[in-house]
Amino acid sequence: MASKTLYDKLWDAHLVKQQDDGSCLIYIDRHLLHEVTSPQAFEGLRIAGRKPWRIDTNLATPDHNVPTTFNERAIGVDGIEDPVSKIQVVTLGDNCDEFGITEFKMQDERQGIVHVVGPEQGATLPGMTVVCGDSHTATHGAMGALAHGIGTSEVEHVLATQCLIQKKSQNMLVRVDGDLGEGITSKDVVLAIIGVIGTAGGTGYAIEFGGKVFEDMTMEGRMTVCNMAIEAGARVGMVAVDQTTIDYVEGRPFSPKGEKWDLAVVAWQDLHSDADAEFDHVVVLDGATIAPQVTWGTSPEMVLPVFANVPNPAKEKDDIKASGITRALEYMGLVADQAITDIHLDRVFIGSCTNSRIEDLRAAAAVVEGHQVAKTLKQALVVPGSGLVKAQAEAEGLHTIFTDAGLEWREPGCSMCLAMNADKLGAGEHCASTSNRNFEGRQGFGGRTHLVSPAMAAAAAIAGHFVDVRTFNL
Amino acid sequence: MQAFTQLTGITAPLDRANVDTDMIIPKQFLKSIKRSGFGPNLFDELRYLDEGQPDQDSSKRPINPNFVLNLPRYKGAKILLARDNFGCGSSREHAPWALLDFGISCIIAPSFADIFYNNCFKNGVLPITLLNEQIDQLFSDTQAKPGFELTVDLKDGVISGSSAGDIAFSIDSFRRHCLLNGLDDIGLTLEQTSNIQRYEQKRRQQAPWLFAD
Numbered sequence: 001m002a003s004k005t006l007y008d009k010l011w012d013a014h015l016v017k018q019q020d021d022g023s024c025l026i027y028i029d030r031h032l033l034h035e036v037t038s039p040q041a042f043e044g045l046r047i048a049g050r051k052p053w054r055i056d057t058n059l060a061t062p063d064h065n066v067p068t069t070f071n072e073r074a075i076g077v078d079g080i081e082d083p084v085s086k087i088q089v090v091t092l093g094d095n096c097d098e099f100g101i102t103e104f105k106m107q108d109e110r111q112g113i114v115h116v117v118g119p120e121q122g123a124t125l126p127g128m129t130v131v132c133g134d135s136h137t138a139t140h141g142a143m144g145a146l147a148h149g150i151g152t153s154e155v156e157h158v159l160a161t162q163c164l165i166q167k168k169s170q171n172m173l174v175r176v177d178g179d180l181g182e183g184i185t186s187k188d189v190v191l192a193i194i195g196v197i198g199t200a201g202g203t204g205y206a207i208e209f210g211g212k213v214f215e216d217m218t219m220e221g222r223m224t225v226c227n228m229a230i231e232a233g234a235r236v237g238m239v240a241v242d243q244t245t246i247d248y249v250e251g252r253p254f255s256p257k258g259e260k261w262d263l264a265v266v267a268w269q270d271l272h273s274d275a276d277a278e279f280d281h282v283v284v285l286d287g288a289t290i291a292p293q294v295t296w297g298t299s300p301e302m303v304l305p306v307f308a309n310v311p312n313p314a315k316e317k318d319d320i321k322a323s324g325i326t327r328a329l330e331y332m333g334l335v336a337d338q339a340i341t342d343i344h345l346d347r348v349f350i351g352s353c354t355n356s357r358i359e360d361l362r363a364a365a366a367v368v369e370g371h372q373v374a375k376t377l378k379q380a381l382v383v384p385g386s387g388l389v390k391a392q393a394e395a396e397g398l399h400t401i402f403t404d405a406g407l408e409w410r411e412p413g414c415s416m417c418l419a420m421n422a423d424k425l426g427a428g429e430h431c432a433s434t435s436n437r438n439f440e441g442r443q444g445f446g447g448r449t450h451l452v453s454p455a456m457a458a459a460a461a462i463a464g465h466f467v468d469v470r471t472f473n474l
Numbered sequence: 475m476q477a478f479t480q481l482t483g484i485t486a487p488l489d490r491a492n493v494d495t496d497m498i499i500p501k502q503f504l505k506s507i508k509r510s511g512f513g514p515n516l517f518d519e520l521r522y523l524d525e526g527q528p529d530q531d532s533s534k535r536p537i538n539p540n541f542v543l544n545l546p547r548y549k550g551a552k553i554l555l556a557r558d559n560f561g562c563g564s565s566r567e568h569a570p571w572a573l574l575d576f577g578i579s580c581i582i583a584p585s586f587a588d589i590f591y592n593n594c595f596k597n598g599v600l601p602i603t604l605l606n607e608q609i610d611q612l613f614s615d616t617q618a619k620p621g622f623e624l625t626v627d628l629k630d631g632v633i634s635g636s637s638a639g640d641i642a643f644s645i646d647s648f649r650r651h652c653l654l655n656g657l658d659d660i661g662l663t664l665e666q667t668s669n670i671q672r673y674e675q676k677r678r679q680q681a682p683w684l685f686a687d
């Protein structure tokens with residue numbers, strides 16, 4: 001039998017039918033829903049008189065619009081001050097009730113960012129196809145699953161048919177060999193990868209992340225990496241299944257139990273690329289060379305080690321690139337050749353589906369413990385990814401470490417990642433953010449986002465500007 | 475999805491190029507959680523003199539008497555005649571939703587923006603591409619006669635009613651098939667119901683942990 005990549009195996013296992021024109025019908029095992037991209041899909045079902053094909057594959061939770069302040073949340077849906085946000089959250093609830101779809105509602109402890117909730121619940125498992133009306137669905141590829149984002153029409157398509165019409169992508173391997181240095185996190189790894197291959201480097205590919213660095217990485221770290229595959233242009237990012245995966249999945253509420261568990265674990269042993277599998281493209285990095293990363297511009301590929309200086313367009317030979325640098329520096333309010341450590345911050349955001357899991361919060365808490373947030377900062381927010389992450393953090397006392405240091409401890413949701421609720425940047429403000437997109441206006445009109453790891457964000461909150469977390473506190 | 479076979483209707487000429495999706499349906503109306511109800515806000519900024527807000531009763535708003543869809547001779551238009559690059563801008567499916575809700579299910583233009591073109595077929599709207607000369611001819615037809623109507627026959631690929639005689643057009647065969655039969659992607663996939671069920675049966679045996687008992 002011809003050797004296959006992990007992506008080939010996942011694809012073949014879900015192929016219902018290949019049409020003559022090359023388009024394929026792919027079966028979907030898990031469909032996650034949230035309040036923003038689903039209302040019209042449900043309405044479409046109603047108009048056409050259709051029912052969901054397989055109710056039990058769907059799992060919903062509101063995340064993008066939910067307020068994160070304790071007071072607004074305490075009252076429940078009626079406490080949501082923004083009427084439009086409220087309608088979207090209420091509508092998701094009504095739709096899920098009408099169609100019988102399991103939903104973790106806003107006041108359920110299991111509510112949270114959909115990409116945190118799925119793995120946490122064992123709802124996304126190795127070998128599954130996972131989709132959601134959200135581009136960061138690639139996160140779930142960390143489980144050895146085939147996971148990607150879809151649009152509203154496709155949300156309806158999956159609800160009605162349990163399938164999607166797709167064309168197969170090409171295979172790319174991103175291998176990071178060796179060991180990471182002390183203090184280097186999965187976020188630094190993925191930012192460094194995007195810095196190398198660019199935001200369109202993965203377009204048309206499904207990326208598998210391989211090599212010793214990912215083998216050594218925790219599941220939460222792998223999720224951070226796969227989450228940002230889309231920022232490298234790939235809809236799909238994934239990591240092979242190993243013992244780390246299986247240990248993570250075992251015992252979670254939706255994970256298989258008993259005999260089914262035993263069968264599953266046997267089947268999952270095959271969820272890796274064959275040793276001689278061929279990739280259409282291979283990129284290799286040396287883990288030892290990766291430093292803490294900070295984005296300085298308006299695209300995730302505009303990223304540099306923390307000790308570097310921002311680029312100077314005059315030194316760039318390519319005219320198009322030079323003008324891109326000029327435009328980004330201008331939007332970001334930076335001067336050519338300025339040291340990254342001289343970028344002063346107005347706000348710090350620790351959260352989002354990239355970095356709001358318990359390990360992220362532990363890393364941030366370890367840095368801020370015993371310190372005070374810089375007086376020059378307007379706000380430093382910590383927003384856990386789910387109610388369960390929040391409860392775990394509180395059980396470990398992390399919340400008091402944060403609040404003692406002057407950071408705000410919030411309720412779970414997307415929050416300042418995209419500023420659809422009340423948490424946003426003011427025009428011109430600089431923010432150290434653990435999220436995934438630094439596009440113009442992403443965190444608020446005129447806002448300036450710098451993407452970093454949780455530890456780097458925490459150190460920046462204390463210092464008031466970027467610092468190398470490896471030498472911070474020495 | 476509504477099948478599109480043949481359509482006869484008043485044809486309104488929108489004489490401007492690069493009509494973008496923001497013009498077709500401005501962003502404040504995207505906050506709606508519905509797919510329907512966008513009709514009153516189709517071309518909102520061109521159609522009304524004030525700035526439209528969601529949940530407003532548009533029948534009480536001051537209308538722009540010069541905008542083509544407000545002219546009595548084009549009342550009840552079902553076909554829109556347009557210029558190059560119609561539907562450029564964002565990927566919002568609200569654009570075809572708004573046209574359809576207003577009553578327009580066919581747009582004839584020299585070229586369309588890619589995403590909008592695709593979104594039309596997902597929603598039962600037929601976008602027809604013609605040569606510039608043919609478009610010019612149709613524009614002058616609409617000027618010449620109040621209540622000018624065209625008949626679009628998708629099965630035969632012919633537009634009739636123009637003073638210059640019948641005009642042939644072509645649509646990619648797969649999309650044509652879907653429109654003629656009212657098959658959206660979902661309808662099409664549901665034709666594969668037995669294949670999907672067969673797949674599920676096989677899968678249930680291979681991977682029983684993916685299925686509830």
Ligand code: SF4
Nearest residue numbers: 136352353414417418
């Ligand atoms: S946290 Fe940000 S990127 Fe993630 S799902 Fe929410 S809005 Fe999207």
